[in-house]
Amino acid sequence: MIGRLLRKRYQIDSLLGEGSTATVYRATDNRLNRMVALKLLLPHVNESARKRFFQESQSVAQLNHPGIMAIYDIDEEDGKIFLVIEYIEGALLSDFVPSAPSEVIDLGQQIADALHYAHEHNIIHRDIKPANIKVTPEGQIKLMDLGLALPREAKRVTAAGMIIGTPAYLSPEQAQGLTLDHRTDIYSLGVVLYELATGNLPFASDDISALMLQHVKQQPPPLRSFNPDLPIALENVIMKALEKNPARRFQTADALSRALAVAIRPDSAADLPTKSAYSITPEPPVTRTIRIFVADDHTVLRRSLISFITQHDEYVVVGEAGDGEAALRDALQLEPDVILLDLNMPIKGGLEILPSLRNRLPDARVLILTGRDEEWYIMRALRAGAHGYLLKSSNEDELLDAIHKVSQGQLVLGRGVAEKVVTGMLRSPDDHDKLNDIERQIMLYVASGYENEAIAARLEMPLTDFIEALASALDKLNSKDRYAAALQAVRRGDILLEELHEL
Numbered sequence: 001m002i003g004r005l006l007r008k009r010y011q012i013d014s015l016l017g018e019g020s021t022a023t024v025y026r027a028t029d030n031r032l033n034r035m036v037a038l039k040l041l042l043p044h045v046n047e048s049a050r051k052r053f054f055q056e057s058q059s060v061a062q063l064n065h066p067g068i069m070a071i072y073d074i075d076e077e078d079g080k081i082f083l084v085i086e087y088i089e090g091a092l093l094s095d096f097v098p099s100a101p102s103e104v105i106d107l108g109q110q111i112a113d114a115l116h117y118a119h120e121h122n123i124i125h126r127d128i129k130p131a132n133i134k135v136t137p138e139g140q141i142k143l144m145d146l147g148l149a150l151p152r153e154a155k156r157v158t159a160a161g162m163i164i165g166t167p168a169y170l171s172p173e174q175a176q177g178l179t180l181d182h183r184t185d186i187y188s189l190g191v192v193l194y195e196l197a198t199g200n201l202p203f204a205s206d207d208i209s210a211l212m213l214q215h216v217k218q219q220p221p222p223l224r225s226f227n228p229d230l231p232i233a234l235e236n237v238i239m240k241a242l243e244k245n246p247a248r249r250f251q252t253a254d255a256l257s258r259a260l261a262v263a264i265r266p267d268s269a270a271d272l273p274t275k276s277a278y279s280i281t282p283e284p285p286v287t288r289t290i291r292i293f294v295a296d297d298h299t300v301l302r303r304s305l306i307s308f309i310t311q312h313d314e315y316v317v318v319g320e321a322g323d324g325e326a327a328l329r330d331a332l333q334l335e336p337d338v339i340l341l342d343l344n345m346p347i348k349g350g351l352e353i354l355p356s357l358r359n360r361l362p363d364a365r366v367l368i369l370t371g372r373d374e375e376w377y378i379m380r381a382l383r384a385g386a387h388g389y390l391l392k393s394s395n396e397d398e399l400l401d402a403i404h405k406v407s408q409g410q411l412v413l414g415r416g417v418a419e420k421v422v423t424g425m426l427r428s429p430d431d432h433d434k435l436n437d438i439e440r441q442i443m444l445y446v447a448s449g450y451e452n453e454a455i456a457a458r459l460e461m462p463l464t465d466f467i468e469a470l471a472s473a474l475d476k477l478n479s480k481d482r483y484a485a486a487l488q489a490v491r492r493g494d495i496l497l498e499e500l501h502e503l
Contacts (some may be wrong), residue, residue, distance in 0.1 A: 001025060001042070002260035006077050010038055010084065021049045026087060036072065039083040050081075050093040057083055059123050060146045060407055065116030069144045088142045093192070094130035097228075104495060105260045108193050110141040112257035115189065118143075119182040119253055126180065128188035129169040131197070143206035167211050168201050170242050173418055175212035186253055190241030197238060216244065225264050233263040233291070233318035235332075248311055255313035258289040262316050287354035289313075290407050294320045295327035296369070297345040301392075305340070305369075308396060315403070324348030332360055337409050341386075343370040351380055358385035365406045369399075376483040379447060379490070388412030435494050439473040440467070444495050447486035 001023075004012045009031050016024040022045075023039045041053050057074040062366065064070070070086040076160060096107065118125060125132075125146060132145045133223065158245040171187035173180055194202045200425060202220030205211040217284070220242055223235045237259045243249045250256040280481055292315050296302040299322060306317045319334045321327035325347040339357060343350040357366055368381050378389055388406045394414050402412045435443065445455040456466035470482065475491075479485035489495045 001309070006038070006080075006082065007075055007244040010036065010071040010425060012038065012299055013474050021053065022047045029084070035087040037085045037086055037087045041081045043079070053083075053398070055079065062121055063118060063123065065114055065117045067110055067141050067143060067253075068118065069142050086142075088134045088136065088144065089128070089369050090134045090136040091140070091171045091323070092130055093133040093141070093196075096135065097130065098194050099196045101197065101231055101264055104138065104193060104196045104234065105228050105264055107135070107141060107196065108137070108189070108260045109257045111143070111189055112260065114141065115182075115185050116253035116257065119185070124180060124182050125185050125188075126174070127166060128170075128185050128192060129166045130192060131166075133192075141426070145366050168216055169202070170212060171246075172216045173246065175215045180275050181246070181483060182253070183249050186249050187243075187246075188254060189256070190238055190249075193238045194220065194223060197230055197234065198223050200226050202242060231264055231318070232320065233316055234260075236306070236310055236317050237263050250313055252313070255289075259313070259316045262291050263318070290315050290338055290403070291318045291334070291336045292316065292403070293318060293327075293334060293339045295322075295324070295331070295339065295345065296342040296344075297322045300379060308399075309403075312400065324350060324353045328353040328356055331364070335361060336364055338367060338403055340369045340403075340404070343372050343381070344369060351377070351384065354381065354384040354386060365409070366404045367402055367412065375487040378417060379483060379487045380449065383447060383449065388414070389417045390414035391416050433476045435473055438469050439476070440489075440494055441471055442470055443477075443486050444484045444499055446470075447490065447495060 001012050002014065002025075003409070006012065008028075009029060011028045011030055012025045013028060014026045020042075021043050022039050025040070027036075029036045029040045041050065045053075054074070057071055059269060060068070060071045061279065069088060071083055072086070073084040075082060075084065093107070096103065097452070099107065111128075115125065115128070123146070125143065127145065128143075132143065134142045134144060169188045169191045171180075171184040172351060173184050173187075189203060192382070194200075196217070203211055203214035203218065205214065220239070223238060224230050224232070239254070240251055240259075241256055279415065283449050284374070292309060292311075294302055294306055294317060302320055302322065309315050310317055318336050319330045321330050323346045326347065327339075327341070327345070327350075339361075341350045341357075343352065350370070354366060357364065365387045366385070367390060368386045369390050369392060370377070371392045373391055381389055388402055388411065390402050390412065391414050394402070396447050400415060402414060405412050438461075442455060445458065452466065453463065454471070456463045459466065461469070472490075474480070474482070474485050477485040477488040477494075479488050486495075
């Protein structure tokens with residue numbers, strides 16, 4: 001075919017590649033004076049392959065996206081059926097294996113954006129793999145070879161249960177010959193991202209049956225077992241894309257793209273190209289993906305919490321820690337949007353690191369998640385600047401609601417906490433129960449965490465006089481200890497939380 005002129009227009013210049021059903025040539029379109037690729041259907045292919053060939057032209061012709069190879073025309077000469085498609089210069093995605101996290105994110109976002117566009121137009125690719133993705137010299141990805149692309153409403157052109165796709169990148173649904181939807185592409189992209197991030201496939205076997213069984217039954221090794229320096233958030237995003245159950249994956253490719261965008265430290269994310277550098281497609285209005293950090297010393301509880309949170313596309317867990325010292329160090333580095341903070345942890349407790357978190361991460365929201373419901377803990381946490389206080393006995397809906405509200409800057413007091421702080425015990429004191437000015441000042445200092453000697457010194461009172469005034473305040477507040485008295489003073493309105501920050 002080299003040197004042949006098809007339809008008095010397409011001059012075939014060189015061979016680009018050969019497959020089982022078609023051969024691809026580079027050609028010159030003499031009419032428009034541009035380089036194109038010609039995909040010629042081989043004469044011996046069966047009827048199903050022939051139908052898929054026409055299906056490709058009909059499917060991809062609907063799409064107009066910078067990340068998807070364009071089809072210009074379908075034609076025939078002397079019984080040779082061929083597609084005229086966009087000629088793409090660049091390297092295959094396989095040349096980028098492995099890549100740095102920032103490059104994995106950039107390439108992954110572009111692929112996910114192109115897939116989202118295709119899915120929005122009811123097209124499922126079904127064969128996402130590095131060999132079907134090119135990267136141009138400008139860094140733009142191009143999805144190619146949509147020969148297996150399937151419109152959602154299209155009639156199947158394969159036998160029931162027939163496996164279509166490349167075994168190493170098959171979704172569990174494909175491996176089992178089940179009905180497919182767009183989430184099959186999300187799984188296959190997860191395999192591609194795993195390979196880009198680690199240099200390894202999640203599953204590998206020379207036996208195709210064993211390989212397909214791994215996709216269906218076996219969990220992939222953690223990415224950080226191959227690449228310990230990989231950000232935890234990026235590992236979590238990729239592992240979610242590889243969930244066996246489609247309902248536990250990202251439900252849209254757009255959600256996967258947004259999760260990738262926040263899976264790296266903010267100072268590194270600034271180096272990533274923006275979507276506008278590669279796409280003229282307007283950005284749709286979307287909910288911002290929230291970066292979450294989890295600090296809890298109970299490993300099973302922490303992992304269960306992370307698993308639950310990451311089931312929801314609007315959240316990405318960027319880090320975790322089992323002690324307060326590691327939590328402070330890692331949170332300062334990762335700069336999450338929301339920190340779920342336990343109070344009782346080894347080395348340093350949540351209350352101990354809370355002031356530093358609030359001072360050094362002013363934009364982060366801290367939600368206390370603890371089993372401690374004592375009034376003293378609630379008081380100290382709120383005084384230190386926590387944005388919410390939730391008990392671990394709260395159900396999953398309450399947790400999600402609390403995270404959502406805290407991320408928006410609202411103060412959240414969970415069930416069993418709000419009652420202690422603001423309801424049920426507010427009352428108008430009788431005249432003989434009202435605090436005088438000295439007693440009110442003492443309660444303010446107690447609520448702020450000052451010890452007796454320090455308060456007496458600040459008020460320039462002899463310690464014996466201070467003790468007498470403190471005892472009088474405890475009696476008026478009907479409390480047995482100084483911290484319970486301070487919380488009762490807040491409930492009654494004798495002192496205000498806003499006043500504590502002014503001391």
